[in-house]
Amino acid sequence: MFFGISTPDLLVIAVLAVLLFGPDKLPEFVRSATALLRKVRDFSEQAKADVRAELGPDFKDFEFEDLHPRTFVRKQLLGNDDLGIEEIRDGIGEIRDALDPGRETPAPQEPRTPVDLHKRPTADGPSAERPPFDADAT
Template identity: 75%
Template sequence: MFLGMSTPDLLVVGILAVLLFGPDKLPEFLKNATALLRKVRNFSEQAKEEVRTGLGPEFKDFEFEDLHPRTFVRKQLLGNDDLGIGELRDGIGELRAALDPEPVAAPHESRVPVDLRKRSVDGGRSGERPPFDADAT
C-alpha cells in the first residue's frame, strides 16, 4: 500500500499518468515531481530547525507532531501527566463523593416516576381544532 491506496488504485493512477503525459515525457515529469517534493521536504525541515533554535535550549526535545490536538490529548491523558490531569480527575471524584454521599442510581432506577403517556395538545378538547392565528404563520 502506498499513500493508503490499494494496488488497483495505483494501477489506475499509473495508466492515467501514461495517458496524460505520454510514455516519453512521463520519466521527466516523475523526476521533476520528486525533485519538487525533495525541495519542499528540505524547506520544511529547515523551518522546523529554525523554530527549534529560536525557542532555545529548553525546547530541544520539542516535536511539532505534539501540537496536533489528537496527539496532545492522547499524550496528556494516557501518559506523561505534566499538566496534572490525573490530580484534577481525582479531585473531581472526591468532590462528587463529598457533595452526593448517596450512590448515583442507574438510569432505569430513577427516583421520580415518569409519565410517558401522550397528552393531548388541545387541553382535553379532542373534537375541536386549535384556533388559527394568521399573524403567527
C-alpha cells in the first residue's frame, strides 16, 4: 500500500501516465512534479518555523498536529495531559480559593437519570382534539 493505493491501482496509474505523456516525456514530468512537491514542502516547513518563531520560547514544544480535532480528542481520552488542562484546572481552583476562602468544595453529584425524549401517545389517543391554531400569533 502506498498512500492507501493498492498495487493494481498503482500499476493502472503508471500505465495511464505512460500513455498520456509518452515514454520520452514521462521522466521530465516526474522531475517537475517532484520539484513542485519539494517546493510546497519547503514552503510549509518555512511557514511553520515562522509561526514558531513568532510564538516565542514559551511554545517551543508546540506541534501543529496537536491542533487537529482527532489528535486533541485522542489525547484527552487517553489521559495524556500534554496540553496542560490539569494545570489550568488547578489554577482556577487556586483562584476560587483565593477569592472565597470559606467556600466549601461541592460534593460530587449523583449521575442523573437519562431523559426520555420519545413522544408518548396521550391518554385520549390520536383522535384527541387539538388546541386551536392562531395564524396571527406565529
